[in-house]
Amino acid sequence: MKIMNKIAAVLLATLTLSMAANAHDPKSHATKALKADCSNMEHKNMAMDDPLMKAMMKKCLHQIDHSSKKMSPVEKTVHLFHMALKKGKQKQARELLDDNVTIFEGGRVERTAAEYANHHMLADMKYLAVINTETLEQNIKVFGDIAYVMSRSKSTGQYKNKDINHESMETMILQKTNGNWKISHIHWSN
Amino acid sequence: MKIFKLLLLLIALALGTTATVMYSGIVNVAADEPHSDFVYWLLEETRNNSIKKAAQHIEVPNLEDAELLLMGGADYEFMCSSCHLKPGQSESDMSLGLYPAPPNLAVSNDEHKGHEHGDENQADRNNFWVIKHGIKASGMPAWGKTHDDQRIWAMVAFIKRLPTLSPEQYQILTAVE
Numbered sequence: 001m002k003i004m005n006k007i008a009a010v011l012l013a014t015l016t017l018s019m020a021a022n023a024h025d026p027k028s029h030a031t032k033a034l035k036a037d038c039s040n041m042e043h044k045n046m047a048m049d050d051p052l053m054k055a056m057m058k059k060c061l062h063q064i065d066h067s068s069k070k071m072s073p074v075e076k077t078v079h080l081f082h083m084a085l086k087k088g089k090q091k092q093a094r095e096l097l098d099d100n101v102t103i104f105e106g107g108r109v110e111r112t113a114a115e116y117a118n119h120h121m122l123a124d125m126k127y128l129a130v131i132n133t134e135t136l137e138q139n140i141k142v143f144g145d146i147a148y149v150m151s152r153s154k155s156t157g158q159y160k161n162k163d164i165n166h167e168s169m170e171t172m173i174l175q176k177t178n179g180n181w182k183i184s185h186i187h188w189s190n
Numbered sequence: 191m192k193i194f195k196l197l198l199l200l201i202a203l204a205l206g207t208t209a210t211v212m213y214s215g216i217v218n219v220a221a222d223e224p225h226s227d228f229v230y231w232l233l234e235e236t237r238n239n240s241i242k243k244a245a246q247h248i249e250v251p252n253l254e255d256a257e258l259l260l261m262g263g264a265d266y267e268f269m270c271s272s273c274h275l276k277p278g279q280s281e282s283d284m285s286l287g288l289y290p291a292p293p294n295l296a297v298s299n300d301e302h303k304g305h306e307h308g309d310e311n312q313a314d315r316n317n318f319w320v321i322k323h324g325i326k327a328s329g330m331p332a333w334g335k336t337h338d339d340q341r342i343w344a345m346v347a348f349i350k351r352l353p354t355l356s357p358e359q360y361q362i363l364t365a366v367e
Binding site: 035038041051055 | 254255256257258259260263351354355358359361362363365366367
């Protein structure tokens with residue numbers, strides 16, 4: 001069934017590309033996205049039982065399932081935090097941090113989530129929004145309600161007219177309180 | 191006898207006129223040259239009445255269904271949007287180049303000009319019929335040869351909601367994954 005889906009996806013993609021050849025506005029080629037952009041989901045003025053709303057939820061839930069189905073709760077927390085930074089979702093990123101998180105970054109320290117959220121986080125978001133990051137390795141250990149996650153990733157792209165191409169290290173310590181994992185320490189360096 | 195002669199004359203005259211028009215080449219078939227108002231009205235009326243009559247006994251299923259919207263959305267994006275546009279897009283090579291022009295299905299009926307639509311069920315019925323059978327001598331293909339009724343109803347369901355969609359919602363609903 002999975003294979004069938006893949007085949008269908010490839011066929012449809014080929015079809016779009018061949019149809020796109022009819023439209024000569026190059027912009028319309030660039031914006032052809034095959035994957036639903038669920039970060040754009042608007043649902044303000046829509047009732048939950050509206051079939052259109054259900055259809056969008058279906059599409060987007062299916063996507064979340066795909067990216068985080070097989071993840072452990074710790075891995076998922078880290079993943080969601082990375083995604084929140086990349087997508088500029090301040091509230092979501094803030095919620096994954098312990099109030100008293102200690103963050104070492106660029107030779108400086110920030111000692112509360114509020115401090116980080118008001119200072120470095122915004123700059124980090126701007127940076128991550130335009131930079132490609134690829135996880136090279138990730139090591140997770142869980143001891144009861146404490147976990148540590150060590151990740152090495154590769155960053156490439158251009159930021160403020162500078163070419164970026166380097167490896168970044170990240171160590172996180174997470175703590176489980178009231179059943180939820182929160183990040184209580186981060187050390188970033190590159 | 192006199193009447194018979196007159197009739198014969200009239201028939202000869204009609205045939206003569208038709209032949210002259212046909213063979214002289216004075217009729218312009220270029221798609222970038224619109225019909226005269228009269229010819230346009232004639233074709234439009236013929237088309238509307240033909241669709242209405244052909245579609246009148248089609249039974250409309252429940253179109254308020256998430257699965258149908260998703261199925262119809264993906265099909266619309268791939269098979270129809272190049273001609274019938276999508277939210278946030280106002281023209282394409284096809285929408286500009288075809289004559290008769292494909293109506294912009296991403297705007298509501300009262301926004302696209304010159305069409306008369308009956309009640310909602312009638313509009314759904316007409317759309318189903320048009321999608322299934324196409325329209326002669328226009329760019330609108332008959333999709334019924336290659337798609338079953340279920341897929342076509344899905345497109346009808348999608349088209350019904352299409353004018354209310356934002357470009358972002360459209361993207362989500364029509365994406366492959």
